[in-house]
Amino acid sequence: MTVPARFSCAATLLTIAGLAVASSAAAAEFGPISLVSQGPAQQAGEARATALSADGDYLAFRGVIGPLAGVFREDLASAAIVPVATGTAAEGGPGASAAAPSISADGRYVSFTTSARLDPDDDLQPSSSDVYVADMSSTPPSYELASALDGCDPLTLVAHAACGLTYAGAGGALASGRVALSASGRKVVFYTSAVSDLTEGPGGSTPGVPTPAWQIVVRDLDDERTTLVSAERDPESGAMTEKPVAGGGMISSGSLEALRGAALSADGSTVAWLGTHLPAQVPMSAAEAQTITQLDSTPMVYDEPLWRRLAAGGQEPTRRVVAGDGAADPFPPMTKKNQALNLAEGWLGVNVNGVPRLSAGGRTVVLVGNPTEATNLFSVDMGAGLSRAQAVRRLTREVVVNPTEPAKGVNEEAYVPLNGHIYDLAISPDARRIVFASARQRYPFSPPNLVGSPPSSLGLVEVYEIDLDAETLQRVTHGVGGVSQPSLAKSGKASNGNGASSPSIGGDRIAFASTASNLVEGDGNEESDAFLVAAADTPAAAGAVVLSAGPPAPKRKQPWRLTLSAFSLPDGSVRLVAVVPAAGQLRAGVGAEIDGAKRPRKLPPRRAWALKAGSVPIELHLPHRYQHLARGREGLFATVGVSFRRKGRKTLHGKLQIRFHVHPAKAKRG
Numbered sequence: 190m191t192v193p194a195r196f197s198c199a200a201t202l203l204t205i206a207g208l209a210v211a212s213s214a215a216a217a218e219f220g221p222i223s224l225v226s227q228g229p230a231q232q233a234g235e236a237r238a239t240a241l242s243a244d245g246d247y248l249a250f251r252g253v254i255g256p257l258a259g260v261f262r263e264d265l266a267s268a269a270i271v272p273v274a275t276g277t278a279a280e281g282g283p284g285a286s287a288a289a290p291s292i293s294a295d296g297r298y299v300s301f302t303t304s305a306r307l308d309p310d311d312d313l314q315p316s317s318s319d320v321y322v323a324d325m326s327s328t329p330p331s332y333e334l335a336s337a338l339d340g341c342d343p344l345t346l347v348a349h350a351a352c353g354l355t356y357a358g359a360g361g362a363l364a365s366g367r368v369a370l371s372a373s374g375r376k377v378v379f380y381t382s383a384v385s386d387l388t389e390g391p392g393g394s395t396p397g398v399p400t401p402a403w404q405i406v407v408r409d410l411d412d413e414r415t416t417l418v419s420a421e422r423d424p425e426s427g428a429m430t431e432k433p434v435a436g437g438g439m440i441s442s443g444s445l446e447a448l449r450g451a452a453l454s455a456d457g458s459t460v461a462w463l464g465t466h467l468p469a470q471v472p473m474s475a476a477e478a479q480t481i482t483q484l485d486s487t488p489m490v491y492d493e494p495l496w497r498r499l500a501a502g503g504q505e506p507t508r509r510v511v512a513g514d515g516a517a518d519p520f521p522p523m524t525k526k527n528q529a530l531n532l533a534e535g536w537l538g539v540n541v542n543g544v545p546r547l548s549a550g551g552r553t554v555v556l557v558g559n560p561t562e563a564t565n566l567f568s569v570d571m572g573a574g575l576s577r578a579q580a581v582r583r584l585t586r587e588v589v590v591n592p593t594e595p596a597k598g599v600n601e602e603a604y605v606p607l608n609g610h611i612y613d614l615a616i617s618p619d620a621r622r623i624v625f626a627s628a629r630q631r632y633p634f635s636p637p638n639l640v641g642s643p644p645s646s647l648g649l650v651e652v653y654e655i656d657l658d659a660e661t662l663q664r665v666t667h668g669v670g671g672v673s674q675p676s677l678a679k680s681g682k683a684s685n686g687n688g689a690s691s692p693s694i695g696g697d698r699i700a701f702a703s704t705a706s707n708l709v710e711g712d713g714n715e716e717s718d719a720f721l722v723a724a725a726d727t728p729a730a731a732g733a734v735v736l737s738a739g740p741p742a743p744k745r746k747q748p749w750r751l752t753l754s755a756f757s758l759p760d761g762s763v764r765l766v767a768v769v770p771a772a773g774q775l776r777a778g779v780g781a782e783i784d785g786a787k788r789p790r791k792l793p794p795r796r797a798w799a800l801k802a803g804s805v806p807i808e809l810h811l812p813h814r815y816q817h818l819a820r821g822r823e824g825l826f827a828t829v830g831v832s833f834r835r836k837g838r839k840t841l842h843g844k845l846q847i848r849f850h851v852h853p854a855k856a857k858r859g
Contacts, residue, residue, distance in 0.1 A: 190228040219665055219722050224250055224709045225263060226719035228270055233261075234278075235716035237702040239690050240299075240367040241294045243455065243618055244697030247296025250719045251288045251366075254280050259287035260301045262325055265698075265721065273299045273323045273330060286318075289366035291377075294455065295763055296521025298374025299323045300335065302363045303473075307332040311353040317361035319353060320379040322370070322410060331438035335408045336362030338390065356383035357399060362406075365450030365544050367615065367693055371457035372549070375410045378418070378453040378460055380439060385431070388417060394431035403437025405451045405462050406858075407499060418451070418460050418497055421469045422506065429506050436466040436485065440492055440543070450544045455618050461510065463543050470507045471495065494545045496571055505571025510545065510554050510569050511581060542613040549618035556614075557625075563587035563608035566625060566655070577780065584623070584655060585611065585662075586634035588823060604629035605647060610651055617694045623655040624665065624692040624699055631846075633826060636660035638844055641672065648675025649705050665699060665722055668707040676705035679715050690717075697724045747846035751833050752842040761819035761851040763809040765829060767843075769799045773835035777807050779847075781827035783815060789828065799833075811849050824850025 207425025225248060226236030234253035241248050241453045248263045257277030276284025287303040306312045311334050312319055323330040334353050340526065341352035354362060360383030369378050380403065385398040394417070405418040421430050440449050440463050451462035464470060466485055468478040484491040494510040541564055545556040554569040566584040587608035609629035616623050628650045630643035637660045644651065644664070652665040666689055668674030676688050692701040704717045712718060752768040767775055775797045780789035791811065799805045809829065811819055818825040826848050833841040 219663075219696070219724060220833065222666065222708045222720050222722045224712060224718055225265065225268070225721045226250060226270075228254070228268070231255065232712075232714055233270075233718065234574075234714060235545065236662075236719040237717040238289060238366045239693050239700045239702050239719045240290045240631060241693040241695035241698060241700040241721075242292045242296040243294035243372060243695050244296070245698040247292060248700055248719065248721070249273065249290035249292040250702070251290060251300045252719070258285040258290055259303075260290045260299065262292070262296070262299055263719075264296075265754055267448050267527060271310050271325070271328075273325065274301055274303055274305065274321065276305065289364055289369070291364065291370035293370055293374030294372035295374075297324065297326055298370060299325060300364055300370045300374075300377050302379075304361075308334045308353070311337065311351050313351055313353060314355060314361070316359070317356050317383070318363055318811070320362050320364045320369075320408075322374065322375060322377060333410055334404075335364075335410065336379055336381075337408060337413075337415060338386070340392070340413055341415075342650070354385045354387060356381070356385050358383050358472070360402065362844050363450070365452065367545060367691065368452035368546060369450075372618075373457065375409045376453060376457035377410070378451045379408070380405050380450055380462075382441075382449075387415070388431070400433050401437055403439050403441040403465075404433045405438055405460060407453065407457075407460060409457075416499060418499070418507075419462075419470065420507070422471065427472060427506075429504060434466050436469070438462075438464055438466060438470060438495075440465055440490075448705045452544055454547040454551035455549035456551065459496065459498050459500075459547055461494060461496045461545035461547050461551075461554050461556075463545070464491050464507075465490050465492050467491065467493055467495075467509070469657075471509050473509075473512075482501050482585040482745045492543075494554065496545075496551075496554060498551065508571065510556070510571070511567070513559065514576060524636075541610055546614060546616040548620035553616070553620040555616045555620070555623055557611050559610075563629075564610045564612075566611055566614065566623065568623070568657075582768050584637060585629075585632055587629070588631055588633060588826075602647065606643070613690050613692060615692045615694050622694060623657070624652055624694060624701075625655075626650050626652055626689045626692055626701070628688070628705070631826070632662055633823075633846065633848060637662040637754035639663070642844070643677030646675055649703070650690070651676055652689045652692050652699065652701050652703075654699065666703065666705070666708065666720075668702070668705075669710055670707070674707070676703060677707045678704060679706040698722070749838065749841070751831065751843045753829075753831055753843045753845050757824070757848050759851070761811065761816060761824075761849050763829075763847050763849060765807040765809055765847070767797075767799075767805045767807065767831055767833065769802060769805060769833050770841075771799070771802050771835055771838075772832055773799050773838075775799060775805060775807065775831060775833055777809065777829055777831045779827050779829050781815075781825055781849075783818065783825070792827070809847070809849075819849040824848045 226233040236250045236252035238251040257275040260273040260276035261270050262273050263270045274287035278285055284305045287301045289302045291300045302318050302320055306316050307321055320335040322333045322335050336354050337352040362378040362379050362381050383402050384399045388395045389399050407416045419434050421432045436571050451460050467481055481491045495507050496510050497507045498505040545554050552571050557564045568582045570580045575632040590604045605628050611625050611627040632639045637655050640661045640663050654665050655662050666676050687704050689701050689703040699722050699751055702719050706712050749770050778794040779792040783790045795807050797807050829847050831843045
């Protein structure tokens with residue numbers, strides 16, 4: 190996708206004491222980080238794969254607590270942690286294999302994958318993996334087998350029959366963590382990693398013929414219905430069939446485990462996954478189908494996110510997320526990736542969590558993709574009548590790096606702040622908030638606008654939040670030393686790819702796992718832990734409700750704050766717009782990394798007078814000797830610090846990132 194010529198940054202900064210704390214103003218909206226994978230007596234040996242209920246009251250995670258390993262659920266109000274499905278860690282029993290939890294909106298149900306035979310009457314293969322749903326309303330919890338045959342109810346089983354799927358060879362059924370369960374907890378999406386009997390029974394779509402591996406399936410626990418999602422499309426009529434994709438409908442490479450799986454919308458109507466063998470599933474031009482088929486016959490299997498609604502009895506067609514449903518609307522074009530990064534052809538080919546995320550109703554898809562080099566975030570509106578160019582919105586953009594030394598590649602640690610990968614993500618049910626995990630520190634794409642400061646040094650993978658209503662992007666995680674401190678391992682060394690993972694949103698809370706040792710005081714296990722952070726204005730408990738006559742409406746005060754935005758102009762200058770609360774003096778100072786200087790060079794400051802409250806534009810220009818830097822592909826990134834002074838009031842400070850960049854058309858004319 191081309192980068193818009195208009196480059197804007199916006200940030201609202203509340204009254205602060207001085208420039209020294211200006212960088213922490215935005216981060217202050219997040220409450221302190223708390224370690225939640227601990228009981229009254231001990232910290233969990235490890236905790237990862239966090240899944241937060243939509244109401245923000247319960248947390249499920251994979252962990253080790255005392256002698257037990259497996260999946261646990263925590264009541265965040267009481268801090269009580271109870272086993273969902275566990276086994277003895279030292280002995281490595283089957284219960285200890287429970288992993289990849291998802292949780293219902295109210296925390297009652299938890300789905301997971303395990304090789305334990307929690308329902309031995311139905312689960313006949315002790316070595317296979319299967320998907321279960323635990324009902325936590327009883328002690329101990331009761332279990333329902335989700336990886337079951339269509340029309341078979343494990344709870345009302347005929348004595349001589351078995352409900353569970355059976356598999357040929359190693360593998361079985363597995364579910365993705367955090368996104369496998371509907372809000373009600375009664376629908377589950379999973380995938381099969383082995384040849385199975387899913388459709389080969391007398392009433393199936395391939396009677397007498399086993400079902401190929403790598404299929405996407407949804408189980409309705411209330412109706413005892415099992416629906417094949419990754420179905421083939423009839424090339425003649427264009428209608429969907431009930432036959433499984435012959436070569437498998439999803440990523441299956443052993444080196445891309447994090448890409449496998451599927452997401453189910455909260456209402457249970459929609460499934461999204463990273464698909465393969467696309468010509469069998471979706472319409473496309475003959476030339477494109479031929480190209481993809483050729484790639485699929487090599488180790489470089491083509492992958493692309495797919496989307497399907499199940500509301501109409503499973504008959505709605507599978508659709509492409511980042512490409513149109515025909516030859517006239519491709520997005521993005523298939524391009525050759527940077528082979529130095531060892532990326533496969535396709536939308537995503539790196540070891541990050543590539544399972545797309547869905548809004549509650551399934552219309553919005555948020556996903557990680559790398560149509561160029563590094564991975565980035567995209568949001569897609571799957572509403573009818575939109576072209577992909579209209580529907581796809583890019584939320585982040587890496588800074589393209591051309592290594593100055595032949596021996597160095599773009600994977601070098603020095604380039605991580607510019608184009609580090611985005612490893613994991615989550616979306617709120619209303620699609621307003623997106624959280625993701627990345628070691629990247631520079632986010633020049635705007636909007637959303639980066640508010641607050643990046644870490645003071647390169648550290649572990651951090652969690653960031655995008656608020657699409659406010660059009661802001663902000664770092665959530667930080668060390669106990671303050672918002673400028675990065676997440677660090679116990680050794681204090683950076684390690685790209687380690688740190689925060691499995692972010693999850695529930696209410697106003699964000700849960701995540703991290704290997705960082707400096708997020709809270711007293712973290713002593715040197716392993717991954719589960720953490721929680723909340724918005725600062727979220728009350729700890731509900732207050733008393735009093736109904737009385739309303740007081741007279743007070744006169745509205747002008748808030749004492751400074752709001753900044755900036756736009757790159759085609760001639761290479763920047764228009765800074767400051768919204769001020771009163772008449773006063775503005776000063777804008779610019780610092781940029783120029784000519785390899787270790788410290789940013791300060792450019793001549795600009796001053797302006799505000800005659801009244803409102804918007805004050807300030808034009809920022811590069812000195813003549815630096816103007817050639819604005820003509821490069823990426824232009825020149827800089828930081829502008831703004832102060833607003835009025836006698837008798839606190840001085841306001843703000844800071845944001847800007848870019849001096851000459852528009853190509855303007856450069857040609859010049």
